[in-house]
Amino acid sequence: MVSPSTPGPLDASQRLSGETPSVPDVVIRLAGNSQDGIQAVGGFLARLAGRSDQEVMTYMTIPSTISGGPSIFQVRMGSGEILSSGDRADVLVAFYQHSYESHRASLRPGGVLLYDTDHVTPNPDDKEITAVGIPMTSATVEAVGGSTKEKGKNIYVLGLLTRMFDLDVPKLTQLIKERFAGKNEDIVRNAMLAFDAGYAYPAENLRYRLDKAAAPAAGARPQVTTDGNTALAYGLIAAGVRHGAAYPITPWSSIMETLRVELPKYGGIFVQCEDEIAAASTALGFAYGGHLSITGSSGPGLSLKMEALGWATMAEMPLIVVNIQRGGPSTGMPTNIEQSDLMQAIYGSHGDCPRVVLAPKNVEDCFYLAIEAGRIAREYSTPVIILSDQAIATRIEAFPEPELAKLMGPTKPDVRPRDASFKPYPLDQATHHAPPGSVMGSGKYPTVTGLEHDELGHPTANPGLHMKMTAKRRDKLKKLASTLPAPELAGDQSGDVLLVGWGCTYGPIREAMGRLRGAGAKVGHMQLRHIHPLAPGLAETFARYKHIIVVEINDEGLYGYGQLTTLLRGCFCNPAIESITKTDGLTYKVSEIVERVAKKLGLADTTVGMRKQSVLSIPARS
Amino acid sequence: MSTVAVPPPAPGAPLTKKALTADHPTWCPGCGDFAVLASFYKVLEKLNYPQEKIVTFAGIGCSSRFPYFVNTHGGHYIHGRSLPFAAGISLGRDDLHVFVFGGDGDGFSIGGNHLVHTARKNPRLTYVIMDNSVYGLTKKQTSPTSPIGFKSKTDPWGAFDQPINPMRTLLNSGATFVARSHATQVNHMVDMMLRAANHDGFSVVEILSECVEFFEGAFDGANPRKGGAWQTIDLKKNDGTPEDALRHDPTDEIAAFKLASESWPGKFGVFYENKTRPTKNALEQKLIANTREKTKNASDLELLSKTFARMR
Numbered sequence: 057m058v059s060p061s062t063p064g065p066l067d068a069s070q071r072l073s074g075e076t077p078s079v080p081d082v083v084i085r086l087a088g089n090s091q092d093g094i095q096a097v098g099g100f101l102a103r104l105a106g107r108s109d110q111e112v113m114t115y116m117t118i119p120s121t122i123s124g125g126p127s128i129f130q131v132r133m134g135s136g137e138i139l140s141s142g143d144r145a146d147v148l149v150a151f152y153q154h155s156y157e158s159h160r161a162s163l164r165p166g167g168v169l170l171y172d173t174d175h176v177t178p179n180p181d182d183k184e185i186t187a188v189g190i191p192m193t194s195a196t197v198e199a200v201g202g203s204t205k206e207k208g209k210n211i212y213v214l215g216l217l218t219r220m221f222d223l224d225v226p227k228l229t230q231l232i233k234e235r236f237a238g239k240n241e242d243i244v245r246n247a248m249l250a251f252d253a254g255y256a257y258p259a260e261n262l263r264y265r266l267d268k269a270a271a272p273a274a275g276a277r278p279q280v281t282t283d284g285n286t287a288l289a290y291g292l293i294a295a296g297v298r299h300g301a302a303y304p305i306t307p308w309s310s311i312m313e314t315l316r317v318e319l320p321k322y323g324g325i326f327v328q329c330e331d332e333i334a335a336a337s338t339a340l341g342f343a344y345g346g347h348l349s350i351t352g353s354s355g356p357g358l359s360l361k362m363e364a365l366g367w368a369t370m371a372e373m374p375l376i377v378v379n380i381q382r383g384g385p386s387t388g389m390p391t392n393i394e395q396s397d398l399m400q401a402i403y404g405s406h407g408d409c410p411r412v413v414l415a416p417k418n419v420e421d422c423f424y425l426a427i428e429a430g431r432i433a434r435e436y437s438t439p440v441i442i443l444s445d446q447a448i449a450t451r452i453e454a455f456p457e458p459e460l461a462k463l464m465g466p467t468k469p470d471v472r473p474r475d476a477s478f479k480p481y482p483l484d485q486a487t488h489h490a491p492p493g494s495v496m497g498s499g500k501y502p503t504v505t506g507l508e509h510d511e512l513g514h515p516t517a518n519p520g521l522h523m524k525m526t527a528k529r530r531d532k533l534k535k536l537a538s539t540l541p542a543p544e545l546a547g548d549q550s551g552d553v554l555l556v557g558w559g560c561t562y563g564p565i566r567e568a569m570g571r572l573r574g575a576g577a578k579v580g581h582m583q584l585r586h587i588h589p590l591a592p593g594l595a596e597t598f599a600r601y602k603h604i605i606v607v608e609i610n611d612e613g614l615y616g617y618g619q620l621t622t623l624l625r626g627c628f629c630n631p632a633i634e635s636i637t638k639t640d641g642l643t644y645k646v647s648e649i650v651e652r653v654a655k656k657l658g659l660a661d662t663t664v665g666m667r668k669q670s671v672l673s674i675p676a677r678s
Numbered sequence: 679m680s681t682v683a684v685p686p687p688a689p690g691a692p693l694t695k696k697a698l699t700a701d702h703p704t705w706c707p708g709c710g711d712f713a714v715l716a717s718f719y720k721v722l723e724k725l726n727y728p729q730e731k732i733v734t735f736a737g738i739g740c741s742s743r744f745p746y747f748v749n750t751h752g753g754h755y756i757h758g759r760s761l762p763f764a765a766g767i768s769l770g771r772d773d774l775h776v777f778v779f780g781g782d783g784d785g786f787s788i789g790g791n792h793l794v795h796t797a798r799k800n801p802r803l804t805y806v807i808m809d810n811s812v813y814g815l816t817k818k819q820t821s822p823t824s825p826i827g828f829k830s831k832t833d834p835w836g837a838f839d840q841p842i843n844p845m846r847t848l849l850n851s852g853a854t855f856v857a858r859s860h861a862t863q864v865n866h867m868v869d870m871m872l873r874a875a876n877h878d879g880f881s882v883v884e885i886l887s888e889c890v891e892f893f894e895g896a897f898d899g900a901n902p903r904k905g906g907a908w909q910t911i912d913l914k915k916n917d918g919t920p921e922d923a924l925r926h927d928p929t930d931e932i933a934a935f936k937l938a939s940e941s942w943p944g945k946f947g948v949f950y951e952n953k954t955r956p957t958k959n960a961l962e963q964k965l966i967a968n969t970r971e972k973t974k975n976a977s978d979l980e981l982l983s984k985t986f987a988r989m990r
Contacts, residue, residue, distance in 0.1 A: 103989075106989075106990070107990060234988075278990050279990065280986050280989035280990055281989055281990075282989045286989075290982065290985060290986070293978075293982060294982060299766075299769075299770050301762075301766065318985075320962075320965050320966045320968075320969040320970070321969050321970065321973050321976075321981055322978050322981060323966055323970065324966075325769050325770065325962045325966070327765070327766070327769065329762060329795070330762075330791055330792065330794075330795035331791060333759055333762075334759065334762035334791075334792055334795065335762075337755070337756075337759040337760075337761075337762035337763040337766065337792075338762045338763065338765055338766035338769075339766060340755075340763055340766065341762065341763040341764060341765060341766020341767045341768075341769075341770065342766040342767075342769070342770040343766075344753060344763070344766070344767055345766065345767050345770040345771040345774070346770075346771070347770050349766075349770075363756055364756060364759065366756075367755060367756050371753070457986050457987075457989075457990070458986065460979055460982050460983055460986065461979060464978060464979055464982070467978070469771070490751075491751075491771075492730065492731065492732075492733045492751035492767070492771065492774050493730055493731060493751075493771065493773060493774065494730060494751075495729075495730045496730070499697070499749075500700075500749065501700075501729070501730070501749050501750050501751050501752070502751065502752075503700075503745050503746055503752050503753055503754060504752075504753035504754070505753060505754040506754060506755065506756055507754060514701060514746070515746065515754075
């Protein structure tokens with residue numbers, strides 16, 4: 057089926073041994089258009105890896121066009137800890153000429169290009185990689201029959217990759233059947249026909265085996281595979297959220313879609329509001345009614361909610377606010393990655409407006425940090441912002457299934473009668489509101505308010521009271537800070553460099569730390585999850601390193617520092633705190649971090665530890 | 679007085695004005711809002727809901743100080759956004775009786791979008807707009823209901839932007855109960871607010887409430903004591919008499935629009951009432967019931983465990 061003008065699969069003679077070579081992990085990039093279903097293929101591979109107890113990490117771009125436009129999905133799977141989706145790919149599947157041209161550079165030397173001969177003509181002089189032409193479109197049409205056109209070529213490619221990497225066919229078939237469950241039988245049949253055709257494609261020399269992960273420990277939780285927004289949505293449900301309100305905006309929307317469908321099952325309500333302000337307000341109305349409530353958005357939407365968040369701080373109302381950051385300002389790059397809402401999250405709104413800001417470091421953390429946000433909001437009667445980002449929101453990772461029975465939060469409003477001593481805003485203790493329905497023993501019913509108030513909620517412009525109440529709202533977060541655990545410190549506990557990050561940079565920084573330590577530098581890594589307030593003890597930790605380098609996906613600003621860096625320098629007055637920033641709308645590659653740190657350290661080789669050849673390359677396997 | 683059904687008294691002592699009185703109002707002497715407050719006490723006495731189940735909420739403005747003066751659960755939110763907040767209270771807590779108070783700036787200007795969408799969604803709550811046709815708290819700027827020619831600090835030569843017609847706006851947005859009253863007519867206000875409270879859905883009463891400080895005499899046109907004409911809407915009794923044919927049918931939307939389009943000062947009473955459109959509260963509860971039936975009332979833990987099992 058290979059057309060004569062295109063290079064065929066490798067000759068058997070090119071193999072250095074007759075055995076199927078084994079590879080520790082592999083990065084596969086699928087490049088096509090958004091309607092080709094490549095995300096589905098990526099999803100299948102990711103879930104298969106999860107079911108096989110293999111680590112998995114994905115990377116995807118969503119075009120902001122409604123349908124069509126280039127789209128990619130990158131999946132890295134293998135044994136051992138997979139922390140990033142891989143700087144460069146070992147396999148590139150190119151559906152179109154533009155896919156090939158845009159992504160050829162992402163292939164490592166020695167990698168394999170699988171291209172659709174119906175649409176792609178690769179450069180014949182490119183000897184750095186192995187190019188394999190396969191008539192993906194026509195073979196799919198042939199296998200499935202004419203009526204479906206080229207729909208299904210994604211599943212054809214899945215079959216191809218399954219054979220290539222000796223993946224678990226029964227498990228994959230099961231996944232395909234689950235995915236199309238409830239649909240027309242023809243759809244399942246067609247999918248299986250396409251899968252089998254891809255699987256049967258005779259590329260005998262393209263055979264690899266992924267190293268088996270160590271067998272899971274006895275009693276280990278099964279792996280689950282999902283994306284960050286889904287993990288966050290279900291984390292909110294576990295936290296006890298049954299009520300919320302929002303307005304659609306990319307990449308936040310998938311959380312509100314999930315909650316709108318899921319919450320009624322739990323007896324809850326999620327309201328799609330007329331705008332962002334109404335959404336924040338309705339969510340606060342739910343909170344006032346005694347429910348743990350959420351609203352969420354992405355950058356510009358968070359800006360619109362700011363006045364309401366000022367009220368939530370003043371009225372001391374618990375509320376979870378999710379912000380899935382994207383490229384800004386304004387509409388900016390709605391489907392790209394940026395961490396430029398940190399200052400907005402901490403300092404947005406008006407007046408002295410302390411609030412809590414948390415940042416999940418990966419998909420699994422989205423689940424657990426949502427529960428943490430619920431706990432803090434309730435305990436401290438405060439708005440809590442969860443700062444996730446487009447990268448974590450959309451990528452798929454595998455992690456151990458949570459022990460839900462131990463995690464489920466309370467869901468019912470506390471409307472017990474309050475005794476006569478109840479004060480809505482006591483100065484000497486935490487505010488815990490009496491929601492409507494609570495009988496007041498004093499006979500005096502409380503008014504929650506955005507005006508400065510006394511302990512009973514009466515409006516006041518008394519200078520002394522404003523000072524005391526401002527201090528109260530600040531000190532409760534200082535009290536929270538004192539209870540926070542020290543952030544995990546990986547690698548060297550003192551030395552040349554402490555790499556500090558937040559959000560989606562976790563994996564690449566951790567891998568970069570490993571490489572730099574491999575080159576002899578003494579390097580540690582700390583990923584901050586509690587951004588505001590910060591955990592205690594950071595100043596002492598920072599003092600043990602010559603350089604504290606904060607890695608962020610935002611601009612260096614007018615004064616040369618990223619947003620978290622600015623905060624940390626302001627907090628600790630430590631001139632050793634500096635920034636690595638960027639604004640290309642993409643996640644960090646490990647090599648970007650390694651190179652820039654190596655340069656700061658004056659290392660001769662700034663490419664330390666980089667895998668220069670693909671694991672699939674023939675010469676590297678001698 | 680009409681014969682609006684009043685729910686049976688709650689167990690325990692009946693609600694009294696004394697129990698309902700909180701802080702002393704901060705309004706200027708002579709402000710129309712005092713009469714609205716006095717009428718609201720009467721309404722709550724008549725309704726006699728359990729005190730802890732009543733919520734009085736407001737946005738920002740002179741009239742929005744209201745909740746501080748009523749001894750019920752309540753709150754003072756941000757400018758113009760009290761309706762979506764109150765919708766959250768009502769939807770999340772179907773057991774409560776939610777009353778929202780605000781002015782013309784809060785309701786028709788900064789909160790205009792929320793008024794439209796709350797009306798179309800029909801949550802169960804009562805909204806009283808105390809319209810004084812001027813921004814009073816900020817000391818005399820043009821409001822969305824200021825008449826053309828009104829001289830304010832922002833239009834010293836006289837306002838020239840077309841004012842909002844509150845009744846038409848509400849009807850057009852899909853509010854299911856729309857009424858209009860005047861702060862000099864206490865019995866009428868009580869009647870309108872009672873009917874509104876007993877309406878199953880989003881009920882709105884606009885009350886013309888004079889600002890003696892910044893727009894004196896604004897509503898004299900409807901005040902007989904100031905030489906104006908007080909004309910109430912005569913509601914259809916369906917008694918088959920010839921005079922009944924001339925009375926207003928509040929379920930007739932077109933007739934309501936015609937009433938709303940009459941020239942100033944127009945009529946007072948119930949313009950429109952739709953008793954058939956379900957509330958958002960009911961629709962959401964129905965969605966929950968249907969969904970829970972499908973999941974066979976599984977517990978929260980069972981539901982979430984199942985979801986994670988599917989991610990394996």
